[in-house]
Amino acid sequence: MSAKNQLKGLGVALATPFLPNNDIDFAGLKRLIDYVINNRVNYVVSLGTTGESVTLTEEEKHEILDFTVQTVNKRVPVVAGFGGNDTQKVLHQMDAYHFNGIDAILSVCPYYNRPNQEGIYRHFKTIAKHAPRPVIVYNVPGRTACNMEANTTVRLSKDCPNIVGIKEASGNLAQVAQIIKYKARKDFLVLAGDDFITLPGIACGMDGVISVVGNAFPEEFSTLVRAAMADDFKTARNMHYRLLTIMELLFADGSPGGVKYALHLLGICGYHLRLPLVPPNVQVREALQNELSVLRQPAEPGSIG
Secondary structure, three states, X not given: OOXXXXXXXXXXXXXXXXXXXXXXXXXXXXXXXXXXXXOOOOEEEEOOOOOOHHHXXXXXXXXXXHHHHHHHOOOOOEEEEOOOOOHHHHHHHXXXXXXXXXXXXXXXXXXXXXXXXHHHHHHHHHHHHHOOOOEEEEEOHHHHOOOOOHHHHHHHHHHOOOEEEEEEOOOOHHHHHHHHHHOOXXXXXXXXXXXXXXXXXXXXXXXXXXXXXXXXXXXXXXXXXXXXXXXXXXXXXXXXXXXXXXXXXXXXXXXXXXXXXXXXXXXXXXXXXOOOOOOOOXXXXXXXXXXXXXXXXXXXXXXXX
């Protein structure tokens, strides 16, 4: 099956559960993986930003990937995060892993260095040439301080057949539309990287989303995505507004702190994070608990929200 078909719809950027002593909570990770798969997500992404990958050792990353592949057991595709701001280091990291059971690679735009567009292009072209799996590039200027412009993405879609798509988290729908209109290959995936623009993004022609919210609310978010992709925008819009307050709260005091606290309330895993991240403040935690109670109540037929 092509990447276009495998990686459409709802992908979830898995959180990494930790124990109070900072060790990885593999039992919690298993519960999380089973929870999202049982609630209709299309694929999972391991070692993304939501997984706190920058705080993990290389050994821990390999352990998490192996455990994730084993737990998923071919029920859905698995995407692995391999990215950074040192091109050669990313190549070495890919060389050090076997990639058994991994279907694609997610690679973030270089951060901190602030390369120009030519530097970004050459970085991803080098990674794509070296990568043992298809690559999805990831543009998230809110975290990297560096926006990959639409013409750079279009150029990569033309010149790099192993780059099969982009996770586009600029929040700029005009940029999204430019990529969709001018991409060089019809099967080049354009995925939302921002939960808030999933609905308008799919309306513009995006192929789905790699979601944070889907960790805690996979069934609801899957309903939104599936409806939007089927052009049932009434259903999708109603679910978007039903989830809007919880989405705002999940990001109100840092991510993935918010979604980890929601997962704690759902009994899936704890809400421990590795420094420099800390849990959300008490006001956000109380608001999340209250909103979760609201979401557990059936929605009124035909209502928005």
